[in-house]
Amino acid sequence: MIRYAFLSLLLIFTASSPAHAVIDLLYEELRYDDTAVQCGALFKLVSVGFEDIGNAAKAQNYQTKFEGLLKQTEGELARSGRSKKATLKLYHDRSNHLAGLFEKDIDFLKRHLAFCDQKFPGK
Numbered sequence: 001m002i003r004y005a006f007l008s009l010l011l012i013f014t015a016s017s018p019a020h021a022v023i024d025l026l027y028e029e030l031r032y033d034d035t036a037v038q039c040g041a042l043f044k045l046v047s048v049g050f051e052d053i054g055n056a057a058k059a060q061n062y063q064t065k066f067e068g069l070l071k072q073t074e075g076e077l078a079r080s081g082r083s084k085k086a087t088l089k090l091y092h093d094r095s096n097h098l099a100g101l102f103e104k105d106i107d108f109l110k111r112h113l114a115f116c117d118q119k120f121p122g123k
Helices: 002-014 034-052 056-079 084-104 106-119
Strands: none
Touching: 034 056, 034 084, 034 106, 056 084, 084 106
């Protein structure tokens, strides 16, 4: 919960900052789009952050992006024999990992969010 509060404060300062770099994170040896998992986990964190600071429109936008990527990943992992529960755990673990990285490197948050917004612009 403290990480989400921290991210809420970070969003106030970084939501409009441009960035264009791609950062590699840990990858598992499964056939699925890990970029979707990382960005989906980030979108969930950002959604909670915007909700915490009272920006319901942006929170809903990122929640919708998260839900779309979660559904996509569930389908991919189901073909590999993994359950929806396993997919949620993967997203949860990735969110915790990302939150820890963002606490240490605000520029990473900016770059990763810009990359994910570009890769998955939503509707």
